Amino acid sequence: MLKTQTLTFSYPNGTPFAFPDLNVAANEAVLVLGNSGKGKTTLLHLLAGLMDPTGGTIELDGTALATLKGSARDRFRGQHIGIVFQQSQFIRSISVLENLRLARSLAGLGKDDAFAETLLSELGISDRKNAKPNELSIGERQRTAIARALITKPKIVLADEPTSALDDENCEAVAALFERTVTGHGAALVIVTHDQRLKNRFQNSVSL
C-alpha cells in the first residue's frame, strides 16, 4: 500500500535527513521509532504530502505523491490519507459529529452519518457526538481524532506520537485501539513515535 524509496529531506541550513525505506501493506501496522530531532514529524509530513522530499519517492496505492500538485494533492490526501496529530486538534466551533462530516466534505466525499455513528460507537464515544471538542477529555479527543482519520475510509493512517502523554495502562489501550480500528477498516497504519513501550506491541518497526 505504502512504499518509500531512498527518501531524503533537508531543511534550509539544517542537517539532511535520510529515511529508511518503508513498505507497508493494507491491514498492516508499522512503527517508526526515533528520538527527538531524528525527523519523525518530518517523515510523517513527507508521507502525508504536506512537504516535498529533497530526494526519493513515495508511492501510495500505486500513485506517486510527487506527481500530484496543488489542490489535486490536497484532494488526494483528504481521500486516501488519515492523519492523527500529536495533539488532537479539531475545529472548535463545531461538534464532534460535525467535525467528522467536515472531514468528509473537505475530502470531497458525500455525507455518511451512518458510518460516523458506527465509528463513534466502535470507539465508545457515540454519546459525545454533539459535544464541542473543548468539552472532551483527553482520551475522548484522541478517540475522536482516530474516528476523524478513519471517516474518509483512507488507504493509510499516519499517527504522530499518539501515546506520548499517556501512562502505561492507557498507552497499551490506545495502541490496541489503533491497531484494532485502523487495520480493522482495511487501512495501513504508520505510527511515528519515540515511545519505546510500543515496541513490544508491534512486530514491524523501523528505527530512525
Next chain:
Amino acid sequence: MRMLQLAYANLKEHFLSTILSVMLLGIGVGIVSFIVTVSEQLNDRFNRDIRGIDMVVGAKGSPLQLILSAVYQIDNPTGNIPLAEVKKLKRNPLIKYSIPLSYGDSYQGHRIVGTDSLYLKHYAATFADGEVWKHSMDVVLGSSVAEKLKLKLGAHFHGNHGFDAEGHAHEESQYNVVGILNPTGTVADRLILTSTESVWDIHNHVETEPEDQTAHEHEGEHDHHAEEETGEITALLVKFKSPMGIMQIPRMVNEKTSMQAAIPAIEINRLYSLMGVGFTTLQIIGMVIMCIAALSVFISLLNSLKERKYELALMRSLGASPFKLFGLIIQESLLLCLAGYTLGIILGRVGIMLLSSFGEDQFQFSVSQSGVADVELWLLPLTLCIGLVAALIPAIRAYRSDISSVLRNE
C-alpha cells in the same frame, strides 16, 4: 458540512467580536440610510409644495420666513399686506394667476387658512366628501387633518387664536366642516381651508376686544391677522405667465411697494445649502463609522486567524484546497456584513418611524417609507464591498499559510 455553515459556526464562536462588528456596521448603515432617506423626502416634499409657485408676496421681513410661512405653513407670517396694493399688483399682465392667503388661527395645531378655491386647484386637491365652502365659516379639511382630528362632514369647532393649541378660543363663532379632501401629498393635507371672508369675519369680532400692545410686539401674532377694515391679507402666491415675470415683478414689488416678494426656488436652495451641511456631516459620520466597522471586521478576522491557524492547517491536511480557506474567510466576512446591513436597515427604518411620529407633531413633517428605498439598494453592494476589502488580507494569509510548519509547531 458546507463552508457557509462553518463560517456561521466560527462567527458564533467569536460572539463578542462578531457582535461588535455587526453593531458598528449596523450603526453606520443605519445613519447613512436614515440621512439619505430623510433628505430625499424633505427635498421631495419641499419641491412638491413649491411646484408652480413662482413668487410669494408678503409683508417685509425675512424672505425665507415668508416662504416657510406662506408655502409650507411652518413658520410665523412676516405680517400683513394691504389689499389695495395686492389688487394693483394683480393687474400686472405677466401674472397668470395668484392665490391670496390669510391666516393666523388654528385648531388643535392645524392652521386655518383663508384662501380661494384656486388653492385647491393649484394642489390638485379633490374632494373625498362634501364640497368647497359657500358661506363664511365653512371649512374644508385636508386629509390628514380630518383623519387625525376625526372630524366628519357637518362637524363644528371653535378655532384658536394663534398657532398654539393654548391660544384663546374664538368662542363666539364656530366653523362648519363642509368638505374633506383626498390626500394630495402636499401641504394642503395638513391645513384647514376656508374662504378669506371667514378669516376677516372672525377677526371683526376679535377686534372689538381691547388690544394688548406688548403682546403685539412679543408674539407678533395679532399683526398677522388679515383684517377687513384695513383690507389686508397675509400673503399672495403668484404664478407667472412667462419667465419674463420673474425677471421684472419681484424687483418691482421690492422696490416700489411696501410689500416683499420672495422667490421660493431661491429661498429653498438657500435652505438646502444650510441643511445640506448638516446632512453631509451626518452622512460623513455614517461613512466613517462604516470604515471603522470595516477595520473592526478586519481586526477580528485577523485575530481569529491567529487563533485558528492550526485549524486552517488541519483543514488543509483534511483535503481542503488553499482556495477553500480563502473562501471560508471571505464568507465569514460577507456573513458579518450582511448581518450588519440588515441591522442597519432596521435601525434606519426605526429611526424614520420615530422621526415621523415626532416630526408630525412638532414640524408637521412626516416621512413615510414604503417599499425599498434606493439608498438601501446601493448600501447593500457597498457593505458587501467593505466586507470583501476587510477580508482580503486575512483571506490571502489563510491561502498562503504553510501548513507543514504550522502543524510542526503545535
